[in-house]
Amino acid sequence: MYKLSPSLLSCDFTRLGEEIKILEQNNVPYAHIDVMDGIFVPNISIGIPVVECLRKITDIVLDTHLMIDRPERYIKQFAAAGSDIINFHVEATERSSEIIDEIHSLGKLAGITIKPKTSPEVILPYLDKVDLVLVMSVEPGFGGQGLIPETLDNVRRLADIKKKNGYKFELEIDGGVKLDNLEEVKQAGAEVIVAGSAVFKGDTAANIKAFQSMLR
Secondary structure, eight states: OOEEEEBGGGSOGGGHHHHHHHHHHTTOOEEEEEEEBSSSSSOBOOOHHHHHHHHHHOOSEEEEEEEOSSGGGTHHHHHHHTOSEEEEEGGGOSOHHHHHHHHHHTTOEEEEEEOTTSOGGGGGGGTTTOSEEEEESSOTTOSSOOOOTTHHHHHHHHHHHHHHHTOOOEEEEESSOOTTTHHHHHHHTOOEEEESHHHHSSOHHHHHHHHHHHOO
């Protein structure tokens, strides 16, 4: 089953509450929240207070993507703020196994992410523990980039590993996904589709419907 996870980084923040209502009205299951610290990635974005505010106004699954250095410092805070999925970068920490355990101990789903140039082999030790694996298909830090075609090989590799081992994690892709490459992304094995500008630029509701028609 495919799921759409619109990236709020690309929405109009003066209309954030309205945009969330549009997601709800169109039965969008996830909302993707990009958290950047200006250290792990060369940009700064939203953080804990915004997650807290979103939790107050919606029951949508908050798919929180921590693009921050040493994410172990903030797991408890994001859990308390209302994140449902807490997703961290394997490249940002030396404590991946401990972080996964902590996320689960807090009653949340654990996700692990790889950047475009990181081999899927790096996260093999964690695949039987995590609930979600995110393949970045652009270099993390900024929205609106084009999908790097070679990253679909990472999706294919992880989809194959999942099938062969009977793993239960959802396979997510983030970066440059649009209607004109969505079919290729699906064929590679991605199950959760993060899309930012392709959802929020223009008519959000119409864009969501267009994605959903291709994700059935």
